[in-house]
Amino acid sequence: MSILKKLAGETLSYGFSTILGRSLNFLLVFVHTWAFLPAELGINVKLYGYMAIANILYTYGMETAYFRFAKEAPEKYYQLILTAIIATSGAFTLGLFFFAEPIMVSLGYPGKGIFLYWLALILAIDAITAIPFAKLRLEQKIKKFVTAKIVSILVNVGLNLLFLLILKPIHSGDLGQTLPAFLKALYVPEIGAGYIFLANLIANASLFYWLKDEFKAYRWRWDWEAFKGLWIYSYPIMFMSLAAMFNLMFDRLLLEEFLPEGFYPGKTSQDALGIYGNCYKLSVFMSLAIQAFKYSAEPFFLGKKSESNSQSNLALVTHWFVVVCTLLWVGVSVNLFWIKTLFLRQSIYWEGIGIVPILLLANLFLGVYYTQSVWFKQTNKTYIGTIITLVGLGVTLLGNILFIPVYGYMACAYSFLASSMVMTVLSFIGGQKYAPAPYRWKSDLGYLALGGFCIYVGGLDWMSVPLITANLGLIIVIVFIGLYEFNWRSGKPQLKL
Structure with a gap:
């Protein structure tokens, strides 16, 4: 019991x-399906599908390895695994930056290389923060874990609402034609559903604030x-x-x-x-x-x-x-x-x-x-x-x-x-x-x-x-x-x- x-x-x-x-x-499904037709959201479905696969390559099983080995020497394996993740994440991200345009052309989205830049940075942040989050779980610091996750998601939701329910209607004139021109210029139609990626990136970056103590305790280590x-x-x-x-x-x-x-x-x-x-x-x-x-x-x-x-x-x-x-x-x-x-x-x-x-x-x-x-x-x-x-x-x-x-x-x-x-x-x-x-x-x-x-x-x-x-x-x-x-x-x- x-x-x-x-x-x-x-x-x-x-x-x-x-x-x-x-x-x-999940409530963003409401926002996204209101703001865009199915064909416009196809790029998000496809790229997030590839991103989920790439996320595994970025962490390559090290999160589970940390739980298995940290019981022997917690600090040693925290430093070592985080060092490995930082090094490989940097290399993978640079590679995606370099080949962004050819990759997007092959996927049928020419001129959308900026989306892959944002996704590559999201992947790097996800991988690098995975080990500090695993450390919090192992040490049962549940409150800090919960706070960081919730705030990040609130930022993501807030930015989606800003981009798609406020700036997009302002640009299209749905909220009136008398609004200042600079407000209309804040939304770029060519980005479209790409604002979903941008909101995700900014929200992920906020995690570093909540994990600052875990990163302060980190030292580059290799064995x-x-x-x-x-x-x-x-x-x-x-x-x-x-x-x-x-x-x-x-x-x-x-x-x-x-x-x-x-x-x-x-x-x-x-x-x-x-x-x-x-x-x-x-x-x-x-x-x-x-x-x-x-x-x-x-x-x-x-x-x-x-x-x-x-x-x-x-x-x-x-x-x-x-x-x-x-x-x-x-x-x-x-x-x-x-x-x-x-x-x-x-x-x-x-x-x-x-x-x-x-x-x-x-x-x-x-x-x-x-x-x-x-x-x-x-x-x-x-x-x-x-x-x-x-x-x-x-x-x-x-x-x-x-x-x-x-x-x-x-x-x-x-x-x-x-x-x-x-x-x-x-x-x-x-x-x-x-x-x-x-x-x-x-x-x-x-x-x-x-x-x-x-x-x-x-x-x-x-x-x-x-x-x-x-x-x-x-x-x-x-x-x-x-x-x-x-x-x-x-x-x-x-x-x-």
Whole structure:
């Protein structure tokens, strides 16, 4: 019980920053879909897809390596890993600066090299600040971590509102023609959706203020022998993360390429990409839960071995992860009928809403995989994680290439789901061989089956009050959790363990 309280408390703390921050960022979907048509946002969907992959190359598994090795010599490995990240980030960023224009031309966006400059700087800042943030997590300085993350996101949201809801309408004359000319000149139409990148860059730069103490404590340090050990541990994680990110992003990278012309009547492939990419953002609710849990669980289970982070507790934590995420899966899925009107402001985006329950479930399986993946990080068999993730990537690629021409962006969603399920099963099999844990897999599968049934019930049109009809399934799940997971004999609920 204590392990659940500890991880739940830390997850809620990290989750506060993650959920509040991502929720504020999520509200930007409202702003972006109001300010731009799907084709105009296509460049953001595509470049952020590539950026997510590049971010892994910039950190190359060193964040996880820090958690694994810092317990031996915290200061030594903090200095060494941050030195390596600063050096490589500088080299990567200079390379992107040098080849910015040719890269953007090859992507179909000539004259947009400035966007890649901004993205390269964002990548460098993300990588360099990742290790100080990892240090805060290891030292359980949650308040500072939360503050830095939230302020950065508030800056990002504020700048998006300034650029797109104030300066853009002023320039177009939507706020009146009598405003001073200099206000109209503050917005440059040629930048357009690129203001989203610029806001992101300025917000990221603000992180250095909050991490100033961690950077003051830093000293340039190098040790080839020690770095070799770090690299041997981390490079399989890098490849695993790359494969995992390709898994998450390849659908958006392949959709525009493999979607036949005229597949969606009256819409281009860029329109389809914009619709899919922005509906995809509605699955952020599950991603938030996974990210918040990883922030607390990773340093805990990769720290010094103790009775509290045993395999039985890992199984218990995994079970409750499934329970909570099933509740989230059902809750979001049955309420999409009003969520879509709130966040996707133009009706052109609504036709892609069917992908959301599928993506939520795919992310749920991915979260279970991340939870189980502790076993190969603890046993230094990170190469197995790479193999599992590459298999998942193969499933994604095959599904997208074969079925996008037939089913459009629905193929992207189902391919992601199939990939996540395959990785979860393979990780479970490997974990039971090398580090067995008493997972409650029958109960967990039962929750997923119940969740799927309740989403189906919520979609039935048999009452005149949609909100009540839709949430009937959610009520069923809540009641089932209360009866199955808690003992009520004493008059108040007690958790069954």
